[in-house]
Amino acid sequence: MSGGAWRRRLYGSFIFVIFLTSSLAISDEISAQKSSAEVLEWYGQLLETQIPKIRDLIRPNMTAEEREIDARVRIRVIRDDVNNAAAFVGNSIIEIHVGLVRAMDMITSARAYAMATGDRTAPGEWLTYVAEEIDQWRSNPKQARDLGNIQSFATFVEMDKAEWESFRATPAVGQQFDIEMNSSLMWLVGHELGHHFLKHKRPSDLSKSREQEEQADEIARRLMRDTGYSPYFTSPVLIAFAVWEPEADLYESASTHPAPLTRIEHNLRNGAEQLLEDPDFRLYLRDTGQEASFQEQIAADLKALQTLRLPNWGAP
Numbered sequence: 529m530s531g532g533a534w535r536r537r538l539y540g541s542f543i544f545v546i547f548l549t550s551s552l553a554i555s556d557e558i559s560a561q562k563s564s565a566e567v568l569e570w571y572g573q574l575l576e577t578q579i580p581k582i583r584d585l586i587r588p589n590m591t592a593e594e595r596e597i598d599a600r601v602r603i604r605v606i607r608d609d610v611n612n613a614a615a616f617v618g619n620s621i622i623e624i625h626v627g628l629v630r631a632m633d634m635i636t637s638a639r640a641y642a643m644a645t646g647d648r649t650a651p652g653e654w655l656t657y658v659a660e661e662i663d664q665w666r667s668n669p670k671q672a673r674d675l676g677n678i679q680s681f682a683t684f685v686e687m688d689k690a691e692w693e694s695f696r697a698t699p700a701v702g703q704q705f706d707i708e709m710n711s712s713l714m715w716l717v718g719h720e721l722g723h724h725f726l727k728h729k730r731p732s733d734l735s736k737s738r739e740q741e742e743q744a745d746e747i748a749r750r751l752m753r754d755t756g757y758s759p760y761f762t763s764p765v766l767i768a769f770a771v772w773e774p775e776a777d778l779y780e781s782a783s784t785h786p787a788p789l790t791r792i793e794h795n796l797r798n799g800a801e802q803l804l805e806d807p808d809f810r811l812y813l814r815d816t817g818q819e820a821s822f823q824e825q826i827a828a829d830l831k832a833l834q835t836l837r838l839p840n841w842g843a844p
């Protein structure tokens with residue numbers, strides 16, 4: 529598969545999906561001023577601190593055996609550039625690779641930039657550039673798959689460190705960034721915990737694998753609802769999968785996971801439902817005069833996803 533017109537349309541459209549600020553409780557611990565290494569460290573800590581919170585919420589419904597599994601689950605942050613996360617159910621270990629967190633960070637930055645400036649062209653072009661870099665890795669397996677070789681979004685739009693940091697520190701950008709990044713991380717951890725709680729074993733075939741992944745996604749959405757986060761804001765993590773492995777959308781039946789676009793759609797629909805069930809969120813929409821525009825936004829986001837599904841995306 530080569531990067532082409534379909535891909536440009538794909539990534540241009542991704543930037544259109546979902547821009548909304550909300551009254552959702554977001555952590556104020558994050559500082560927009562942190563260096564990349566500090567941000568990654570902080571995410572590792574965020575993951576650790578959220579787990580007990582999730583445990584407390586689901587403990588009442590757990591069997592003694594589940595409680596025992598739960599008490600043993602450990603999160604390990606792997607400091608390499610692999611764009612992945614995994615659950616090792618037998619060993620009660622969840623692994624989150626820093627490469628995935630970094631990809632999410634860059635995607636979230638691009639989306640926050642688009643939201644704040646109204647410029648969706650540059651983020652779309654950046655995603656296309658990332659996809660082309662990844663294509664090159666694939667065609668040359670010997671080349672180091674070092675994410676460090678990929679230009680960050682800030683570098684791509686020629687903002688120096690100081691400019692980017694002050695941009696990140698503006699409230700609109702910072703809030704959008706925090707909501708999407710925290711929600712994406714919560715979804716990721718919730719998904720991997722889902723594999724643990726459902727005691728998933730190595731699947732016998734691809735269809736069984738996709739079924740287990742959908743079940744884990746469902747657990748992630750439920751855990752998010754219970755912890756006050758909405759799956760509506762989880763697109764960055766799924767965009768990271770879509771960009772890194774575009775064939776998963778084109779050839780779902782040959783994939784271990786459901787198509788990323790389908791997962792985004794489920795999270796948007798379910799997340800919007802969850803948000804609208806929340807009286808505080810409805811009040812926020814009413815007070816800010818956004819009731820109609822929120823509905824329009826949901827419809828626009830879902831439509832944007834549909835346009836990505838046009839059949840002539842290109843053949844391998």
Ligand SMILES: [Zn+2]
Pocket residue numbers: 719720723741744
């Ligand atoms: Zn999974």
